[in-house]
Amino acid sequence: MLFIRRAKEPAKGLLAPPGGFVDGGERAEEAVCREVCEEVGLEISPPQFLGSFPNSYPYLGITYPVLDFFFTADAVNPAAAQALDDVESFCWRDPLREIAVEDLAFPSMRAALQVLRERLTSSSQSNR
Numbered sequence: 001m002l003f004i005r006r007a008k009e010p011a012k013g014l015l016a017p018p019g020g021f022v023d024g025g026e027r028a029e030e031a032v033c034r035e036v037c038e039e040v041g042l043e044i045s046p047p048q049f050l051g052s053f054p055n056s057y058p059y060l061g062i063t064y065p066v067l068d069f070f071f072t073a074d075a076v077n078p079a080a081a082q083a084l085d086d087v088e089s090f091c092w093r094d095p096l097r098e099i100a101v102e103d104l105a106f107p108s109m110r111a112a113l114q115v116l117r118e119r120l121t122s123s124s125q126s127n128r
Helices: 028-040 107-126
Strands: 001-007 048-059 062-072 087-094
Touching: 001 028, 028 062, 028 087, 048 107, 062 107
Parallel strands: none
Antiparallel strands: 001 087, 048 062
């Protein structure tokens, strides 16, 4: 799984999946494709919905209630990844073994990682 290290507050220095805000008139699936391209320069396969989780986002002294959407997708050319917009660095990690939840930037990301882990574990057990 691809994670970025956030270059700006809030949660500067912590890990997050590539992402951002949905533009007016934009579908969530379009936004995730655009944000992944803007942040790490990757084209992705059509995103598959993982889940949505409430969150709080502090910005300019105001804390906004937000609803974060999470998707999974495959990178068309993973080797092309690069740290771009608002990204200090990036890393590829095994979501089952190499990510500590306390290293993730927001509670919504921790919840999404738990759902992903449950799906991956369930999928690997059913393939046995």
